[in-house]
Amino acid sequence: MIVRSFSERRALTLPEVLIAGALMLLVLGVAAELTTMAYRTFVRASETTKVFQEQTNAADLLIRELRLCKQILGPEEPQNYGKDYNYYPGTQDPPLFFVRYAPGLPADQVVSYRVDPEKRVLIRESVELTAQFDPANSATYRLLDTRSPKVLATQVEEFVFHTVSPDEHYGAFFVEFQLAVKVGEATSRIGSAVRVRSI
């Protein structure tokens, strides 16, 4: 049997309490730091995922609309095929305009896609053209849906577009585009080739 003396059953000394407290603070500090890191990572990942999802949805919508495209109005010379004639709608060049079939509607639709370089967003608009239509002059067309421009993607880094010579694909007209978004250091670039009915 062990008989503990008074000294063995004493309370903690001040140095022991201080050391224990310091250790506890250290552990809590590390835990807090890890929790903060985890939270920041979660928030950043959520933001990144949201931006990437918007990018994916925007690209998907653009592909679906381009498949119905029967005439490209801007760029003005869509017969300039290939990457040598890359077109940057809304940033370096006027918006991309094209006429698309509108199944279920009485008439074809004209839509435009452009990047707002200040807000770094990709915008889609349904427009009506005047007889003096000029892609570079916003006074020559008007928005059909005036509530607000439809922002399809945010944090847009680059939106580039070009047409492809029909000789490359058995006579079929194709267009290619790339949409890049950037969140912090993370960049996502989606590219696609779409067969259009006509240019």
Place this chain on the structure above:
Amino acid sequence: MRSVRNRILGLSMTELIIAFVLILLLLLYTISSFVSSHRYLVRGKEYSTALFLAQTQMEILHATPISDVKTGRGNFESPFEGYVYEVELNDWEGDLKQLNVNVVSPRGAIARIKTLRQLQSFQGVVADPATNRLVYATPGSDHLHYVDDKPNMTGGNLGSGRMPTALGGLPGALAGDPGWNFLWAVNTTDNTIVPYREEEANSWGAPVAFPAVGQGLASPRFAGMAMDRMGNVVYLADWSNRGLWIHLDGLPGLPAGLFKNQIHAPVQPPLGIPSGVATDDTGTLVVVADTENQCLRKLFVNLADPTQTPPGYSAEELEAAPNVGYWLKERLRHPKGMGAPQGVVLNTSGWAVYAVDRAYLYRMIEEEPGSYDWKRWELPEAVAEAGPSGMAYDEFDNVIYLLTKSGSLWKHKVATPEWVEVTTP
């Protein structure tokens, strides 16, 4: 006794080390969770990119004739050079092929897209009811072949062989009346149509080329061809571009050649891949076998006054075919369904339509506009296995001639169980 005292006063070195290792493990686990989460995020992003690239590849392959699809691996161009694609073409069922596109991202995310493509077949048989002469194309032969059929159900013939002059390419779809100097053949080698003049020492005329390339259309591949009785109008079913071409010759007031130099196709609902086309004697009623949507489509042609609606139909039922007439919007099929039609023929008045898929022969009679009486008869096993490719109709004897993909000819007395294989060279 001493060790017990020490234990009461504090932790041993071993216990401390174990405690630190446990804390370290916990920290490592936490850090690895962050790293994994980041890796999955990046991988997910790469998967999205890979999926779009796979769609791109599939879109390009859809514009490529199935015979020209190349299988194997390849890399995308910059900035997607780290992504690898692989194209596979596997047997599926009958003349269907499964086309797979797999794209692998730099971190190993794999996007897969699959679709079914059908091997092209040709409506390569025509019959003349008056002379019982059949002309047909056979796989791998650059000559047309003929049979002078006996007007009975023995399968024998009064003469058969190959036409004297080779086409200089492989003939596919045929149209016209053999023996009457009105015969057209599709040259599948260069996708032109060529007239065959039997009265001019069985010679081939000048081919008609199609201005597809450069106009946003894929190179045409003609699965079917039909001609009116006088040889003024030829309709061509374009497999690649899902539409019809019209060739005119001898119609008053209209220039000879390709009508409007363009393809004609309905938009709403669109025409799928056509496998055959048929027209009546006057060329004003056209029926297209839509193998993709498993139905028949009707086109009412009035080149003199294309805005005039066909009698008995309301505007809601029709879609304007610019400069041509009207498409019937309805997709016509047997009430119990229809497989992918492989061939279609009309009687001279256009009243009765016969179509064949891989299992049944169908007859559709339009009793009044919009009201159809359908019947169907099961194909014999041997015919179904051989795979129907095209049909011709002898209205005088009420006989259907059916060409299979292997080049064999079958004869059927409509509405009877009789099917016989026609003896061919």
